[in-house]
Amino acid sequence: MREPNKEKKKMDNFLWALKFLTIIPVDREDRIKPQKVSYVIYWFPIVGLCIGVFLSVTYLPLFLFFPPLLADALIILVCISITGALHLDGLADTCDGIWGGWNKEKRLEIMRDSRIGSFGVIGLICLLGLKYLSLFSVSEIPVTKISPFSASIKYVSCFVSPVLVNKCVVLMVMPVVGRWAQVCAAGLSLYARSGSGTGSFITGGTTRKQVIFVSLFPVFLFWFFYNLSGFVIFAIIIIFTLSWIWYIKKRIGGMTGDTLGATNEISELVFLLSLFVCSGWNR
Template identity: 30%
Template sequence: MVRLEWQIFLLAVQFLTRLPVPRDLPFSDDLTIRAVKYYPLVGALVGAIGGVVLWAAAQIWPMPVAVVLSLAATLLATGCFHEDGLADCADGLGGGSTGERAMEIMRDSRVGTYGAAALIVTLGLKLALLGSLAPGAAALLLIAGQGLGRMAAVQVIRGTPYARAQGGKFAVPRVTPDGYLVATLTALVLWLVLWLMFGVAAMVWGFVLSMVVLLVFRGLFMKRLGGYTGDCLGGAVVLCELAVMLGVTAWA
């Protein structure tokens, strides 16, 4: 049982990152669904990689350099997986006059004006926000933010239909009740970390702002697409991670 859960966790790592995992992992639709519960934990793992790089680099270089290196580490760990989704969503929802046209644009691998602008703004804000904190606090915020961003993807999967009738490579059809409970408990631990590090006001504002952003973004792609796609999950991850950082640093 423990071995199977470890394999399911590694399956989530394989799905969300480019980190090396054993090649002989078991795979099935059922295991893919069960792996959803580990999304926030995988996000925290990616954040921990960036946090270690940030703290170590801050001992040698100025904070802006340390933050850039830490974000580079997270992008390498994920293969820019979620940022690619955000860019595709921005291009499709911003440039598509109809839902069908938006979906067509989102399938295009090229990055357009809306996508480039979204990446510049989100990455620029992360650099500014993390750079405004002490190294230890910035590292913890990066860990919690990455994990809670993946919880946003779990929320979308749980409460939103999939937009493409035929499914897709990155589509996860549902999250089980026990899986949602595990993911929620992981998220609660991350919120507790923010509470202890930054105070209750910062934690509450991070939570409120991330929920508002998630609801607005979900409403937008639901209206235009009628459901979510893999790109929408990536966009939700990046935007809600940023919202957590904005809310927390407003009171830090």
């Protein structure tokens, strides 16, 4: 009896993470409760992979029926929809608060405001625009750069467009990076506010040991898809994430739910940009 109960708890932790990070209606009656946030946090990159697989599968018909410019725009809309724009909302609030306030208290106050300001609008436009252009430009990266198994991918590319292969791999890995970055930011920071909130629930139960353990999954994915270049890509993402955590700590003293969402979005963009740095691609 103990073993099934243990497996059920693991499944509940996964389903709660899936419910928290997506709009998938896995628990309409809100019966699933996480055993501990420290157990839930392990599932964040796995949920990211689930999102990535969904995006990759969804991109197939979009690629077949629409021109690349439109297909890439539509897949970004799908990505926003599957998460309920949760992280974009956090990005907008973070931009308004971090750059609109003159001290910690004012910045946190602005971030609680449900209205969006000029910094938030600018941040959303810049991030979505860069994401769209980066995703579209991924097709310019040579297919041999995408995996250590380049010969196999060349064979597959005889039947499937190499552009499609590139995009599907990128769409699969990108959400994993974002959810890993959230875990990293939560594990290396304290909660910035004095009260409780979504951010306190995540940051309060995440430790540095968990950050190290959770990092093994994206490391494997980067090695599998990008070989040695994957370690360079991941190193760039780590450097950015640590720099971002330091900057946010300096501005408000720690993380909030909004800054965790912003970390997710910006780290995904850094991943897309780092592909071009490591591929040696030139116009």
